[in-house]
Amino acid sequence: MPLGKILNLLLVALERISAKPAKVTDELQTTEELPSTTTVENTELSAATVSDLQSFTEDARAPQSEIFEEKNATAISMLQDELHKFVSGSAEVEGVIIITPDGMALASVLSPGMDEELTAAMSASMLSLGEHIGRELARGAIDRVVVEGERGYGVLVNCSQEVILLVLASPSAKQGILFLEIKQAIAKIAPLLK
Template identity: 55%
Template sequence: MAISTEKLSGILQNFVTSTNDVQGAAVVTPDGLPLATSLPGAMDEERVSAMSAAMLSLGERIGNELARGTIDRIYVEGNQGYGVLTSCGEDAVFLVLANQSAKQGLLMLEIKRALAELKLVLM
C-alpha cells in the first residue's frame, strides 16, 4: 500500500497550526528523504530531512553503546528553541521544531498524539 503524502501533509499542517509554540514539523525516511514537511520558509527541507535522519541514527547508536535501550526521542535545546526527533515506526522519523517558550510536558503530549495519527497513515 502506498503512503499518502497528502494525508501526512494534512496531519503536519494541522499539528503545526493548532499546537502552541510549534514552528514546524517534518516526516522523513530513515534515509533522510522528506515524506511531508511543514517547515518555516527559510529552512531547506532536503537538508533538514537529511540531518534529522542522521541525528536519529546516531542517537540510536549512542543509546546502544551506553546501554540505554531503545531510544524514544532525541532532544536538542538551543537558545532559539527545541528540536525533537522521534521514531515514527521503522519507515519514518518525526521532527518537531518548537520555540523557547514551549511547555515541554505539553509539547511531548502533543507529539505523542500526532505520532499516533502519523503511524496510522504510515501503516
C-alpha cells in the same frame, strides 16, 4: 490483459515447452543429429513466448504503477494535512517534517527559508547517532532525541520502523506538554503510514 488470458498463455507455453523435450528425445533416439527444423521451431516458440510474456508484463505493470502512485499521492496529501493541523493547533510548534531513516523527506511544514532536504538528512543522521550512543551507554532503545538551543527545541521521534518525525518548537514550549502533543500527533499520523 485479463487474468484468464494470461493464465491460458502461460499454460500453453508450459505445455509447448514440456512437449518439445519429449519430441527432441524421440528424434535423438532415431537419428544422431537434431534436425534443423526442430531448432527453428524451438527458436520461434521462444520468441513467441518471450513476446507474449513481455506484453503481459508491460500490461500488468502499467495499472499497478498508476494505482501505487495514486495511493502514494493520497497518503502524502493526508500526511501533509495532518502536519498542517498539528502545527496550526499548537502555538509552540513552529515546524514539522516526516522523514525516512535514510534522510528522505515524505511531508513537511517548515518555516520559510528552511531547506527540507538538508533538514531531513541532518535529522536522520542525528537519530542514527543518538541510537548509537544509546547502545554504547547501555540505555536501550531511544525514545526521542532532543536538541535544545536558545531559539527552541528540535525533537526527533520514531513513528515506526520506516518513519521519523522531527518537531521544531519555540523556546517557550513546556517539554512535558510538547512531548504529549507529539505523542498525540504520532497516534494520528501512524495509521496514515501503513
